[in-house]
Amino acid sequence: MYPAFVRNIDEDVQKIEMRLLNLTTTINHNLKKCQGCLTCLIVCPKGAISRGPIGATARGDPVNPPLAPVLFDQNKCSFCGTCDVLCPYNAIYLLINGEHKIQLVEEKALPTLLYEERESPRLENFKARKYCEGEITIHPEKCVGGCSTCALVCPMEAITIPKAEKGWEIPPKTQIDKDKCILCGACVAACPTIGAIEIHRTKVKYEGEYTEPFWPNIVKKLTTPLKSGIPTESQIEIKEESES
Helix, strand or coil: CCEEEEEEEECCEEEEEEECCCCEEEEEEEECCCHHHHHHHHHHHCCCCCECCCCHHHHHHCCCCCCCEECCCCCCCCCHHHHHHHHCCCEEEECCCCCCCCCHCCCCCEEEECCEEEEECCCCCCCCEECCCEEEEEECCCCCCCHHHHHHCCCCCCECCCCCCCCCCCCCCEECCCCCCCCCCCCHHHEEEEEEEEEEEEEEECCCCCCHHHHHHHHHHHHCECCCCHHHHHHHHHHHHHHH
16 A cells, blocks of 8 residues: 555664655664754654654663664654754755655755854764854753763763862863854753753744745744753744744
């Protein structure tokens, strides 16, 4: 029976497919590149993406195979490619009969992103895209200190855990290099403490034509302020309800 939907996952790739008689549409989610920032979950127009064990994945597990920071539901996915376009780490690829092709871009439903490409100081041959402007804040009074999850998950090394230069000094719990931060949200997604980290993207940089209200709705989701320790889906839903 067509269409047929398939999902599988191995150590490197999570894959979902929609198979028609002469058409196979595939989304490949590269687990090596994915940093668990949840951007794909935020922008998905069908709610087809849910979060996995993000912090545990970043720490690594010597016994169990890598876990997917996000999970794709092949039965909900429309294979539109929005997640591909907006993934800051190029971890998601939409293929149509084996060719990387996104019709939403070709038909100008989505504009062209304007981004800065950044090299990761931690990961070899790894590049990220910064296409948002905004602010990241770590609230020291809410941060419990000691877990280091935010520093562990940041591929840009924008968050570090300072050490005391002298034995009697008490260093800050965390330190942010805002020039390195690309506002991806991986730290917010991984931090277990409510409100300890907050990201507010104020602008998405793009140019060219787009479809109303499809793209403006995505921008609205991306610019929703996010706080750690609170499910991302809930924060997006609250904003949408308050504006309706």
